[in-house]
Amino acid sequence: MKILVCITHVPDTTSKISFLDQDTVFDKTGVQFIIGPYDDYALARAVELKEQLGGSITALNVGLAETEPTIRKALAIGADEAIRINAEPKDAFFVAHQIFQVVKGGDYDLILMGRESIDFNGGQVHGMVGELLGIPSVSPVMHLDIAGNVAKLSREIEGGKELLEVALPIVAGCQEPIAEWKIPNMRGIMSARSKPLNVLDPFEDEQKTVVENFVMPAAKSGIKMIDADNVGELVDLLKNEAKVF
Amino acid sequence: MKVLVFIESDEGKIKKSSLEAVSYAAEIAQGTVAMVFGVLESSELNKIGAAGAKKVLHVTDSDFEPSNIMAVSTAIAQVFEAEDIELMVMAKSSLADPVSARVSIKMDASLVSNVTELPDMANGFTVNRSIYTGKAFAKTKLTSDKKILTIRKNTVPIGENGSDPEIVVFQPNSKGSDAAVKVLSQEKTSGDILLPEADIVVSGGRGLKGPENWGMIEDLAAALAAATGCSKPVSDMDWRPHHEHVGQTGVKVSPTLYIAVGISGAIQHLAGVNSSKFIVVINKDPEAPFFKAADYGIVGDAFEVLPQLTKAIQVAKG
Ligand SMILES: Cc1cc2nc3c(=O)[nH]c(=O)nc-3n(C[C@H](O)[C@H](O)[C@H](O)COP(=O)(O)OP(=O)(O)OC[C@H]3O[C@@H](n4cnc5c(N)ncnc54)[C@H](O)[C@@H]3O)c2cc1C
Numbered sequence: 001m002k003i004l005v006c007i008t009h010v011p012d013t014t015s016k017i018s019f020l021d022q023d024t025v026f027d028k029t030g031v032q033f034i035i036g037p038y039d040d041y042a043l044a045r046a047v048e049l050k051e052q053l054g055g056s057i058t059a060l061n062v063g064l065a066e067t068e069p070t071i072r073k074a075l076a077i078g079a080d081e082a083i084r085i086n087a088e089p090k091d092a093f094f095v096a097h098q099i100f101q102v103v104k105g106g107d108y109d110l111i112l113m114g115r116e117s118i119d120f121n122g123g124q125v126h127g128m129v130g131e132l133l134g135i136p137s138v139s140p141v142m143h144l145d146i147a148g149n150v151a152k153l154s155r156e157i158e159g160g161k162e163l164l165e166v167a168l169p170i171v172a173g174c175q176e177p178i179a180e181w182k183i184p185n186m187r188g189i190m191s192a193r194s195k196p197l198n199v200l201d202p203f204e205d206e207q208k209t210v211v212e213n214f215v216m217p218a219a220k221s222g223i224k225m226i227d228a229d230n231v232g233e234l235v236d237l238l239k240n241e242a243k244v245f
Numbered sequence: 246m247k248v249l250v251f252i253e254s255d256e257g258k259i260k261k262s263s264l265e266a267v268s269y270a271a272e273i274a275q276g277t278v279a280m281v282f283g284v285l286e287s288s289e290l291n292k293i294g295a296a297g298a299k300k301v302l303h304v305t306d307s308d309f310e311p312s313n314i315m316a317v318s319t320a321i322a323q324v325f326e327a328e329d330i331e332l333m334v335m336a337k338s339s340l341a342d343p344v345s346a347r348v349s350i351k352m353d354a355s356l357v358s359n360v361t362e363l364p365d366m367a368n369g370f371t372v373n374r375s376i377y378t379g380k381a382f383a384k385t386k387l388t389s390d391k392k393i394l395t396i397r398k399n400t401v402p403i404g405e406n407g408s409d410p411e412i413v414v415f416q417p418n419s420k421g422s423d424a425a426v427k428v429l430s431q432e433k434t435s436g437d438i439l440l441p442e443a444d445i446v447v448s449g450g451r452g453l454k455g456p457e458n459w460g461m462i463e464d465l466a467a468a469l470a471a472a473t474g475c476s477k478p479v480s481d482m483d484w485r486p487h488h489e490h491v492g493q494t495g496v497k498v499s500p501t502l503y504i505a506v507g508i509s510g511a512i513q514h515l516a517g518v519n520s521s522k523f524i525v526v527i528n529k530d531p532e533a534p535f536f537k538a539a540d541y542g543i544v545g546d547a548f549e550v551l552p553q554l555t556k557a558i559q560v561a562k563g
Contacts, residue, residue, distance in 0.1 A: 013493050115342070119376065123358060127343040132350055159440070160433030209355050209356070214382065215382040217519070221540075223542050232557055
């Protein structure tokens, strides 16, 4: 089983978000970066599948040199080698094209990634990579098992899930409960230092969207506290102010 | 501009979020075309006209299952060509994400997800979209000739005054390779209000102590015609099914009203609900961080407050 896991390098979920230069640049000051939580699920499942079936795991990131600590963490968790495509990830289309260029000759059976990144939340890259390669893509995937050359999956749908079978190779956008997040152990961290991390030049490609500027949400106007013995007041507010009934 | 709307249905009913997408499209251009898959009564198809579409392309061929990512994408691309579509609008959903991505490559289109406003077409085509899981927005320009948007719930009101649409059965050509994906079955509770579709959501956290206490949440939800949600630990412990898990790593909701009961308000939970118009927090701890993000708050024991609140709402609604 040859598995590729695409990982994003994103602000920790507890980060405060702010922008610089007239709201055109994300302010990285003091921000802790992590493997995207959904990508982390994909990686954890890849490690389990490798334990069951043998094979190899390659971690891939499209990013500048600053993402290498995040990539090393993926190696510590269980990827065998890594590829960094040395480019700013401009938009989903750009990233999908970079991944496609690396993957197309690579004979991967499984291309896993998170259902979406937690910075831009697009949820687009898995579908784009699948379409570029001309192979099926499934997302958001909650379970993934391999039987011979067939993937047995469940996909979350609104109100439940759907069971599918797809012949390999496939692209899957993953989410919980596909596996539990794995914390790297000491041996993993030590061995990650010597595992290969290959840096590739980006493949020339256009982008199809451009961010003009960022906007912060309007602040809440403040809370109205209601006495627990007076729920009638809340009902009035819901009726007359929120107008929900 | 020629606009196409991709419509989803659930248990024989057109999703409200899809009708919202139709009304969004109708604000942009006249003559909106809608596309829908599967068996549906004509009264349901007429709702698409009422929301603003002029024509409905109905795919009834059972080879094109409504939830099959590959087949649906193939069929949409054919409509793009046949109808000279320049813009496609769809409601954000678990199906819209992968389908919009595949179609964007087939059509060489710009794609933006989580759109929260009508486009600004004064100078090109720019939309506002939610990023960082609701913590910020990005004004984003689509630079290709063809464009695709997935919109977030509560972006525009659903129109009701359009006339009955022209309904045409559309027969796509199947693509052999799409058959590699076999949808075996769906496991789904029937009759529930779907969480991402709901105008009101009642959500419970670890403060409810156990799954046996969810009756209180369900009673309040029933009184309000709301969907039920939960925090991540609650679904991790299997007190509630995974598709009810709200937050950074779960469903992101933007209802008119979100009621959080016994949820502390961790930043990862808030990320999934901070686009709600009104937030009510019921928590016994006055220091719970959720109160900072709320419009209305009650400090109290859920086991006492909830039954009273449910009763008061039942009385107020008559
Ligand atoms: C990467 C990452 C992603 C995450 N993603 C998500 C996510 O998507 N969604 C999510 O929800 N969490 C997520 N979490 C977890 C999150 O950090 C919190 O741990 C979680 O939201 C807490 O759930 P809770 O509020 O139900 O439980 P707790 O934090 O235990 O809070 C329980 C609350 O109930 C109150 N309470 C107790 N008894 C009563 C009573 N009788 N009446 C009224 N109130 C009572 C308490 O005062 C307390 O505030 C994520 C964490 C990480 C690290």
